[in-house]
Amino acid sequence: MTVTAGILGATGAVGQRLIQLLEPHPDFELVTLTASDASAGHPYRDVAKWRIDAPIPETIAEMTVRRTDPDDIPDDIDLLFSSLPSDVGKRVEPELCEAGYVVSSNSSNDRTAPDVPLTIPEVNAGHLDVLEVQREERGWDGALVKNPNCSTITMVPTLAALDSFGIEQIHVSTLQAVSGAGYSGVSSMEIIDNAIPHIGGEEQKMEAEACKLLGAFDGREINWHEADVAASCNRIPTIDGHLENVWVETRDEITTEDAAAAMRSYESLDLHSSPDPLIHVFEEPDRPQPRLDRLHGNGMAVTAGGLRETSNGVQYNCLAHNTIRGAAGASVLNGELLLRDGWL
Structure with a gap:
């Protein structure tokens, strides 16, 4: 279909x-x-400053851009993918859902709303069922689904793999690529020969979103995971690929062998964009690295390595491509899940 x-x-x-x-x-x-x-009313090639390292598809280049308004979008669109700024998304996305559109959104607004599924399909596909509550409470014919923040997506699949050991505390320090801030988000004078130990709002997003993603849906609401999460987010001068250092404290004893086996065996999904395996675990102590490993699984896989035991858990590094797995690819994967599960 x-x-x-x-x-x-x-x-x-x-x-x-x-x-x-x-x-x-x-x-x-x-x-x-x-x-x-x-930009509306003009051919796409005339208004887009194309930054992807491949040509604009010809069919797209000549397409006329429309206004981001329910009145200007055709009625027969089955699914809208949103990459709107959060302030615009907060206003426009509910209007579109009320008008009957299904929206798979990368925008940060409403990610922690109780009736909005925040999904990584391989981790919590069942949370999509909260859409029944969303439609009932909001009176929408459409629906709104969110994917998490790019730094959260990098970490959470590895945590889901380890949660059977009883995760109690999570500490994470991120080394995030400049593309996560958008093309003009960090100037070269700021980031070259430098690292910036603050990304506004990023820590709070990781701490909240991780607990929602790892929570359980009981048929009416999502009960968030009770782990304590503490994040420190840093911008570094790599172009793509968020590298993260993660410390996990567990209720049950866990060894590096246990952790590696749990990550390697964590199941992927039979969706077009979902990689197999979902998590690639390196034996080498100096991997993963952004330049070498961000395109694993066509940019949709999470890689991990540097596993070592701590006094009450494990420490490891993980990496994902922030604009593919962490953004656009995550929205596309959610769209595939919506299609598979009959929401379109």
């Missing part, structure tokens, strides 16, 4: 990555692109 799809905020960095992933996708036919009012 092929469904019609559109992209909200198609000219930005994540919007461009969405085009790269969706244009050849076997399940989605990309028929609509939206952007700001200033």
Whole structure:
């Protein structure tokens, strides 16, 4: 089954990555692109400063950009992928859902709302069922699904693999690529020969989103995981790929062999964009590295390594491609899950 799809905020960095992933996708036919009012009415090639290291697909280049407004989007769109700025998404996405559109969103607004599923399909696909509550309480014919923050996505699959040992505390320090801030988000004078030990709001996102993702849906609400999470987020001068140092304290005894086996055996899904394996574990102590390992599984896999035992758990490093697995690819994967589970 092929469904019609559109992209909200198609000219930005994540919007461009969405085009790269969706244009050849076997399940989605990309028929609509939206952007700001200033870009609307023009061919995409004339308003997008294309940054992807591959040409703009010709069918997309000539497509006329529409306004990001329910009145300007065709009624017969099955699924909208949103890469809107959060302040715009907060206003526009509910309007679109009320108008009957299903939205798979990368925007940060509403990620922790009780009736909005925040999903990594391989981790918590069952949380999608909260859409029944969402539609009932909000009176929507459409639906809103969120993927997590790029740094959260990097860490949480590895945590899900270890949760059978009873995770009680999580500490994480991130080394995040500059592309996570957008093309003009960090100036070269700030980041070259430097590291910036603060990313506004990032720690809070990781701490909250991880607990929601690892929680359990009881049929009416998502009961968040009770682990204590503490995050420290840092920007470093790599282009793509978020590397994270994670310390996990568990209730039950866990060895490095236990942790490696749990990660390696953690099941992926039979979705078009989901990698197999989901988590690749390195034996080498100096891996993963952003330049070498960010494109594992076509950029959709999580890699881990540097495992060692601590007094009450394990420490390890993990890595994912922040604009593929951590953003556009995550939204596409959620779209595939919505299609598989009959929400479209």
